[in-house]
Amino acid sequence: MKLRKVGTGLISVLALVAGMGMAQAKSDLTLAITLEPPHLDPTSAAAGAIDSVLYSNVFEGLTRFGPDGSVNPGLAESWTISDDGKTYTFKLHSGVKFHDGTDLTADDVKFSLDRARADDSQNAQKALFAGIESVEVVDPLTVKVTLSAPNGSFLFNMAWGDAVIVAPESIADIKTNPVGTGAFKFADWVQGDKIDLVKNPDYWGTPAKLDKATFKFISDPTAAFAAVMAEDVDAFALFPAPENLPQFEADPRFQVLVGSTEGETILSTNNKMPPLDNVKVREAIAHAIDRQAIIDGAMFGYGTPIGTHFAPHNPDYVDLTGNSQYDPDLSKKLLAEAGFPDGFKTTLKLPPPSYARRGGEIIAAQLRAVGIETEITNLEWAQWLEQVFKGKDFGLTIVSHTEPMDIGIYARPDYYFQYDNPAFNKVIEDLTAENDPEKRSSLLKQAQEIISKDYVNGYLFQLAYPTVANAKIKGLWLNQPTQANDLTAVSWEE
Template sequence: MFNRLRLTAAALALCATPAFAAQDTITIGMVLEPPNLDPTAGAAAAIDEVTYANIFEGLTRFGPDGSIQPDLAKSWDVSEDGKVWTFHLQDGVTFHDGTPMTAEDVKFSLDRARAKDSANAQKALFAGIDSVDVVDPLTVKVTLKQPNGNFAFNMAWGDAVIVSPKSIDHEATDPIGTGPFKFVDWVKGDRVDIARYPGYWGAPAKLSKATFKFISDPTAAFAAMMAGDVDAFPNFPAPETLEQFKADPRFKVIVGSTEGETILAMNNRNPPLDNVKVREAIAHAINRADIINGAMFGYGTPIGTHFAPHNPDYVDLTGLSKYDPALSKKLLAEAGVTNLKLRLALPPPTYARRGGEIIAAELKKVGIDTEVTNVEWAQWLKQVFKDHDFDLTIVSHTEPMDIGIYARPDYYFGYDNPDFQKLIAKLDVTSDPAERSALLKEAQTIIAKDYVNAYLFQLAKTGVANAKIEGLWKNAPTQANDLTKVYWQD
């Protein structure tokens, strides 16, 4: 009896002490591999998906609900005329190489982003800055050319993160930021590894390590989740399998909204796409329901302009480009276009590859042939985005409230409307909420009536995760896999 009691006591002691520490590492699945890891010098959403809030931080940041929150700036003051923004910085912030982050680094980052030779993909965010001045090590003053009530929003973008002049030459391959995770390794074609930064100025991350695993094939993504090789896939590429995950208690399916306007972009520079009737004909040839059901298995909200339906200023303009093949043929005849053949470049995401097949078939029904080319992401960025060598392409614009891109004639789809540019310039200096709302609605209507692009659907955020993981974003107010509050339940 004594021996039995002693053994029982020993067993209870063992039970009181966990045999294993709680899991604190995670593997995140991603469809696309980033072309580089410097969010201030690249347009690919995958860059922010790895680095935003994890490695790099800005003066402000987007919260999971889309709100603008303090980040490296703990607070800010705005002058009565709305032109001078004074940011008060967090104390004790260091870059991952141990050097202090000060107002000098903020000045360097903003001046670099707005320079004439800037490679920043969202240079327009900084165009309104007149000067950046260091008041003291923890205070920086930004003077704008005109008032901009949206400046704190602009500073929350991944393109506006704060970088160090000491590490800028190798940010693309060895990023050094101020975030709760530091860069560890990048195995090209496979993964990026990050680890908790012990010198972080804020609340430390609960995860000690994280790996971003690149899996573009939907079948392989499904297999990786099922095998436990990937713990979470926040933007899962195989929506047709979500019902299987819903039925399996090992997993949770997380469905939310994104800022991703998914469009059939048209190169407005190229004849005959420079003719609005031809662009309208293409828009009426496409059945949005076919694409949402056929490519996304019902996940997605139809849109008729470049604006998120969950935004209170959204205008439903889908009726302007309703599915009407007969009208498409009529418009093409009026434009004098026959035997039209267009090049359709499709990047890797499921919505593009599957949606492209459906769109090509529907265009053929109205007399438009397409030469379909599947391109990898790096090739898309160079050929389509940078060199403008395309006719049609399908892409989801996941940047937050980015209708201002239509005011940039040099942007990849080449829309050049001086009236629209004036409207956006007016919006930039308008602070009154009612006036801003009216201008945003007018902007949406202009591009819809100009049929700049064919607007397909708002990308849903369909994610799959191990049921024990908490803290992942449900919605995507920006393109990010923010791991700052992610943890495993016991």
């Protein structure tokens, strides 16, 4: 009897220990972001907030960006490229289903690419598809894309959120009921508040570790701070109040991830407006700028100095900050050589983001110290787009270019900063036609060096991407190679 009693107690203790060890980790997550999407179709709007919720989570493309910026297979498990570099034959994964239960086939790929490149296409990045000459269905799982000319960036282009694969059956309601192939399914959208995603039990690839993910919209920095401190949200991506980050870093409940984005933040310069059309004047401006003072004053220390229009986390990045080091005496000397010993006046038109408004005041003071007076005008986004981006009515402005690896904009003479250099244009033309990785790397480095030495713009810093999260969350992206919050590998520590 006694032995039996001891045995029963031992069994009870073992059962209790086993039960404690088997306690499951939390399976839902609430991620706060500042901007709410205007709608949920990434193939018909420029709003990055759409991709920030849906990229990779709900929608997938033939290829996809990895957290390090690499281009990886997506819905295409493999591809071959013809010897002339003009034909890409994609082999799709088998067994892939859209969230409505329909099968993904080559017909859906043809529909998506033809829709994106159509004359009446509403795709915000229609240029990504401009080189496609034809899309042919070879068999249900094989599609052949023929380009009018070789394009070494084609696989990169297909990884953009604007190039995700959609189905004709669900396209009518895509703006309010997105149906993709991803590891999460769209569940609900309470406008002004949140979007709910749930795990896709039939996902073709590695299943999501979370059962549910909620994207909460909080734009006010004070409210953002309160929500994280109270643990009303589990994480906040691109936290809008960098001055509060040290407080979170000191709190063991949280982890602070400070990564980089594709956002090259620049003092954009009108290269056709006198005297800014003079390269010595532009060089003088560059040497008048103390990047670190701007990063410290406008971003509370968060940001990586850059000397060209390229993301520092990209493997092909060249550190060219030495071409434009802070040297006000050199700046004054260059101005005198350019015929402006007493300086000159120009305009500085600033869009709403704090990096522009705060940074603009600092830059204005730095330029004033070498004799350049700026007339500051604060503009709303719509005004900035109309006056600066479309109208080219500005001398200087500050903006962060968040598109991935967009150095090719410098080969567009009609672009708002109006830079036109045939040598640079040729490098980009060669880059587009080149498939060899080493040769592409060399061309990208040449491109960076040309615009740095032409002082096209004042290169300030790469916009930081601070995320505040519960210390037990793992799998969040550190950097932002594209505007996304990919939650497919996110989980809680057990």
